Amino acid sequence: MYPNRSRRNFLALAVGAAGAAMVAACSKPPASGTVAGDGSVTINHAFGSTRIPAPPKSVVCAGLTGQDELLAVGVVPIAVTEWFGNQPFAVWPWAQPALGPAQPVVLNLNDGIQVDKISALKPDLIIATNAGLDADTYKKLSAVAPTIAQSGQDAFFEPWKEQATVIGQAVFKADDMKRLIDGVDAKFAGAGQANPRLGGRKMLIVNGLPTADGVEITPAGWRTDFLTEMGIALPGGLDSFTKGQHAFVPRDQIATAFRDADVLIWTLDADEQRPAVLADPTIAQLSQAKSNRIVFPNKDLSAAITFASVLSYPAVADQLPPLLTAALA
Incomplete structure (x- = not known):
């Protein structure tokens, strides 16, 4: 179901008003996942790029596992997607403490991504990695809210570190996510020792x-x-x-x-x-x-x-x- 892309760090760009025109004329666009001078983040993905103007407050997880990454950095989604196991609110025991008392709407992929239900929730960000997303559905979701698609060819189950990194960037928690990913690596190394x-x-x-x-x-x-x-x-x-x-x-x-x-x-x-x-x-x-x-x-x-x-x-x-x-x- 499942190479590890380099982790990108957020970089806040402070641009003085007097030099803004020169910077805009001479500088390359910010790298994917970095904070631009206007405070926004742009994520590159399989269908182009998505600009997120500010830290989101109402996030829908349209894919099968993204709820874990969101919860890990303290972002409680307003909707999650059921994969298997029939767990409460599609959240397994290892993630339930991070969910707390929240009761997100539970979506499913039985007949594809539920665009209408997502639209009714009025999110300000849609995480659609690990969702089997195609170009047509991406266009429909993007009309609802900024949408994050898979990074490459894996519409389902791209490498976990890649997905976690992108989600961390999309919710303005890149540094927190990097620490968590590094912590997982260290934990397995420690288990081996x-x-x-x-x-x-x-x-x-x-x-x-x-x-x-x-x-x-x-x-x-x-x-x-x-x-x-x-x-x-x-x-x-x-x-x-x-x-x-x-x-x-x-x-x-x-x-x-x-x-x-x-x-x-x-x-x-x-x-x-x-x-x-x-x-x-x-x-x-x-x-x-x-x-x-x-x-x-x-x-x-x-x-x-x-x-x-x-x-x-x-x-x-x-x-x-x-x-x-x-x-x-």
Whole structure:
């Protein structure tokens, strides 16, 4: 579902009235995400650029995970978008303290972005990263309020640091977001140091119940960077199963593909699904199953891994390493 763009810093430009004309004539436009002389911020994205005249007060999160980034920097959205899990106000436990007593409107993407509902809310900023946004819908949303689209080709699930950085810039909280992102990196590095048994071990993230055809895995990329930060390696030989951000291993190749993994990290939508995984005849024959080296994070921890946000990842860094260390004992 999921390279890390350089983080840009806000730069306040103080331009004297006497020299304004000269500066306007000689200077390049402010870089994307920087504060201009008039106090506005302009964000470059897949459909051009969006100017945000002042810190927003009524923000709609039209994408699947942006609520975490907004809440992380103290911006409580007036509307959020449900992805999975049916959590209160589409906010998972790791982010609920930041939501507090607020009760945002819950949107969905079942039939695309709900432009009419968003318009009725009269927002002054729409965050539409991770929303499957196309050019036509972008135009409609932009007629409602300044709209932030995905940075590049990933209409869904662009790298988490990229999304977090842009959202931080859009709500005039770039410095706060940079500190949070750096804090997540430091937390995973610290988790690796506190669990030295993980260093150099090979682990693979497997997702959901096996089907008759095979099983989904998380390929090497930004969604596995947190493992690397803890000193964990990924098994090789998986590129042939990978297409973009997704990877699927056919049933008759599971044993070979999983062979070099010391531990399988198996995420599921419900804890009750674990017996079905272990009862699967192909899975039951894996060395990891026979040696109890399949780690099943609970529902909330599985969701935190999947959500891959600036608020969910600290929960992963706290809770997952002890489970992996125990599996290696």
